[in-house]
Amino acid sequence: MAEITTLREAIAGLVRDGDVVAMEGFTHLIPFAAGHEVLRQQRRNLTLVRMTPDVIYDQLIGAGCAKKLIFSWGGNPGVGSLHRLRDAVEHDWPAPLEIQEHGHGDLANAYVAGASNLPFAVLRAYAGSDLPKHNDKIKFIQCPFTGESLAAVPSIRPDVTVIHAQKSDRKGNILLWGILGVQKEAVLAAKRAIVTVEEIVDELNAWPNACILPHWTISAVCRVPGGGxxxxxxxxxxxxxxxxxxxxxxxxxxxxxxxxxxxxILDTDNFEEFRQVLAESVSQET
Amino acid sequence: MTPSAYTTNEIMTIAAARLLKNGAVCFVGIGLPSTAANLARLTHAPDIVLIYESGPIGAKPSILPLSIGDGNLAETADTVVSTPEIFRYWLQGGRVDVGFLSAAQIDRFANINTTVIGDYKKPGTRLPGAGGAPEIASCAGQVVLVLKQSARGFVKKLDFVTSVGHLDGGDARRRLNLPGKGPVAVVTDLCLMEPDPATKELTVTQLHPGISAEQIRKATEWEIRFAPELKETLLPTKTELEILRDLERRTRLAHGNLTAA
Known part of the structure; x- marks a missing residue:
């Protein structure tokens, strides 16, 4: 049952040191406010899972929150490198970062397998690639029916998944539209789930198949306008x-x-204050 | 139209766009492939179906996306599905004709490195990694690569094979039971290369106007082969250039003077 609460309380209660944490959102709806709150509360030794680490994990990695990263594409989209990720991998700064690296199709399948309560995902990939040589979580199995060799990867079962969505109602039923990414699968694969939303409304007024996550699949819903x-x-x-x-x-x-x-982040109280401080520092530069 | 009337980037994009047939279902990587695929859509291939790995199918963006999941892609698509669905039903399902990709490094068999320069455990340069390329390179009906040519990018031996081209050549793809045909063309700012039908080694078959074989040799670390009869890339037409420049101007304006990387 979703509890409607503040982001600070949700992170304090549901994200613990050492957790496997997935914050998903494929370029769209990246839960930045929640990522900042994890950083602000100085969680440590997290295993971070995300198809595209993006700036949200660059911040957490650089701030020393992560011990391991499971990912499939680690760039700054449209810009270039994620320098904090690179510094951690290339120079162990601020701490060594273990990486477990996949392809997008693989990680997407691994979330589906997690949501399906299966131990692993199976897909046609990686024949001839060097990735399986450096990632012992990618194996090959034989199809019991045709004999075909197929790749197998363990399912992803986060301790907690965090996503951002457009809307929820007062019970915590979630509406999310546009680029969907892997958010539904990531939530259903996790033990606990936090959803930040742009707004909480009385009635969703949506088509029957538009509520992608019913309230009882979510632990906490937090209203954070601009949270993406x-x-x-x-x-x-x-x-x-x-x-x-x-x-x-x-x-x-x-x-x-x-x-x-x-x-x-550390010297601000919440995301709203972060936006104010950022606006001030941007206006000083220009 | 003379070679001085367009840039090497422009002829690369235009030559790549011409390879895409109208009506083809094309799985598009961000950056150069996305520019060329949209140029094809706005010129000779209005019915091309552009799929982006974030979920849009049949995207028709009026400006080039800066990221692989820009809102413009979703708004202009025929449908938007989840990322697992894109990879499971559409790509692995065998519904993609052409995978259109770029790379940091390739070798003579068009294998791709987007992972690391140097040792994996102690990287010299850590690159972004695989993205969807390993699955696209395996499963798309065929693959077209577009990237600028340099001796650092066209190397004798890859430090890391992220996504497979023709492996060690010949019938290697068939032996590994890979569903797609693999790379059928590599378009650069200097030329067009195609795999030799038997050995699958990349062979220069077409030079862009004004480009010499020597320039291509210098920009390739391995001893590059040339077809016995070299063709010359047709000069960009006025329409192709106008539409490309228009598209890039609209994009710069929309992204606040950022160029689509």
Whole structure:
């Protein structure tokens, strides 16, 4: 049963040190506000799972929250590198980061297998690729019916999945539209789930198949308008490409990054205050 | 139209776009492939079906997406499905004719590295990684690669094979039971290469106007082969250039003067 609560309380109660955490959203609806709150509450030793780590995990990795990353594409979309991820992998800064690397189709299948309560996913991939040589979680099995060799990967079963969505009603039934990504599967694969939403309404007024996650699949729903910023929320606001571009310079240098994290996240109380501080620092630059 | 009237990037994009047939179902990577695929859609291939790995099927963006999941792709698509569905039903399901990809490095058999330069455990340069490319390279009916040519990018030996081309050549793909035919063309800013029908080694079959064989040799780390009869890429038409420049101008405006990387 979903509890409608504040983001601070949801993260405090549901995300623990050492957890396997999946924060999903494929470019669209990335749960940045929730990622910041995890960072603000200084969780440690997390195993972070996400198809595209994006800036949200660059921040958490650089701030020392993660011990392991399970992912399939680790760039800054449309810009270039995730410098904090690279620094962790290339130079063990701020701490060594174990990586477990897959392809997109593989991770998407692994979430489906998790949601289906199966131990592994099966797919036609990786023949000839070097990825299985460096990731012992990718194996090959023989189809018992045709003899075909197929790739097998363990299902993903996060301790907690965090997503951002457009709307919920007062019970916590979730509406999410546009680019859907793997959010439904990631929530259903997890033990606990937190959903931040743009708004909470009395009536969803949606088509019968539009409520993608009924309230009883969610642990906590938190109203955080703009909570997907600087990614976008279809129908609410667009992707802030300038932020992604500017992140390159912030993340490139350790000192600049640490000052940014302190001023914008550690020294702010919540996402709303982060947005205010960010607006002030952006207006000073221009 | 003379070679000085267009850039090497433009002829690369235009030559790549021309390879896409009207009506083809095309699984599109972000960046150069997405630019070329949309140019094809806006010129000779209005009925091309563009699929992006984030979920849009039949996307018709008026500006180029900066990320693989831009809202413009969803708004203009025939339908948007979940990411698992894209990979399971549409790509692995065998409904994609052409996988259209770029790469950081390729070798003479068009195998792709997008993972790491140097040792995996102690990387010199850590690249973004696989994305959907391993599955696209396996399962799409055929693959077209588009990337700028340089000796750093066209290497003798890949540090890491992220996505397979023709492996060690010959019938290697068939032996591994890979569903798709693999790379059928590599388009660069200098030329077009195609795999030799028997050995599958990349062979230059077409030079862009004004480009010499020597320039191509210098920009390739292995000893690149040339077809006995080399064709010349047709010059960009006025329409192709106008539509490409229009598209890129609209994109720069929409993304606040950012270029689609």
């Amino acid at each position: 910023f600087p990614s976008y929320a279809h129908g609410y606001y667009e992707r802030d490409n300038r932020f992604y571009q500017a992140w390159d310079a912030v993340a490139r240098d350790r000192d600049t990054f640490q000052k940014w994290i302190k001023a914008h």
